[in-house]
Ligand SMILES: [Zn+2]
């Protein structure tokens with residue numbers, strides 16, 4: 271029997287489930303119970319991610335029972351935080367009442383990538399259907415996510431939220447973790463080196479913040495929306511460039527004293543972005559791709575070869591990057607607050623999704639609170 275109490279845990283909870291594409295329905299589900307090394311979390315807040323919009327409309331990259339996630343009683347949502355209300359057997363790492371942010375991926379722990387700390391690239395991703403499971407889970411991708419009131423998670427996916435941090439800002443820890451993973455892949459020790467971030471969405475903005483917190487200089491941000499660039503300045507960007515108004519490649523080089531930059535974090539997913547970034551960096555530089563493009567992209571590969579450019583792709587937030595991001599935020603190395611723009615109650619999820627999809631009145635991170643339902 272799971273132990274620990276103090277919270278009234280109901281038998282059932284309200285949950286949004288995905289029907290046909292773009293159809294979300296409110297239902298009642300049983301509250302799950304935590305197994306060994308797991309805890310039950312009361313979800314307090316969950317942020318909407320561009321990938322949620324992708325999953326709700328097109329299915330991929332979610333994979334339920336080995337196939338598309340439609341009409342499978344599947345609850346999406348993955349960038350969440352909450353309060354631990356019940357401990358499963360053997361859990362002594364956390365206590366009931368602890369506030370935690372939750373990493374999306376729990377790897378299988380037995381494949382070669384998981385053993386390397388690359389659990390977001392688990393070789394058994396999606397191998398959890400029928401009566402077959404290798405233990406891999408990804409909230410809101412291969413298992414039920416967070417557009418509901420309770421979720422069970424493995425202790426390996428949890429990081430503590432400091433008392434002084436709001437629930438809304440705590441949902442950004444995982445997003446900052448993705449930016450941190452990107453900078454880790456680029457080499458980690460970025461202090462004193464120049465960094466360009468292309469695309470001022472949530473990951474790009476937090477890429478600026480984390481890059482600056484780790485000592486990169488100058489940190490240059492490009493986008494085509496002035497309001498987002500202004501938030502980039504608040505998060506620490508030394509230079510911001512509106513690529514709709516001036517040629518971005520020359521502007522980035524000018525901002526770096528006429529030279530190419532050392533590191534690039536590509537967060538826009540714009541088809542021409544990679545060619546631009548290849549021209550923004552210096553010889554021997556490192557580029558990390560952190561955004562999905564919507565189709566195949568044409569790239570001048572000979573520039574990559576001639577200039578000895580290193581090119582990386584990342585998925586999610588591996589190698590404990592979320593723990594590092596949480597540490598930077600707990601130490602107030604940056605304030606992620608400006609990235610959070612809107613809040614809705616869980617009952618108004620469709621309206622919240624519309625704000626995120628259509629970027630209504632400057633929406634960047636739209637956060638759902640588990641209340642009023
Ligand atoms: Zn996400």
Ligand SMILES: [Zn+2]
Nearest residue numbers: 378381384392
């Ligand atoms: Zn694995």
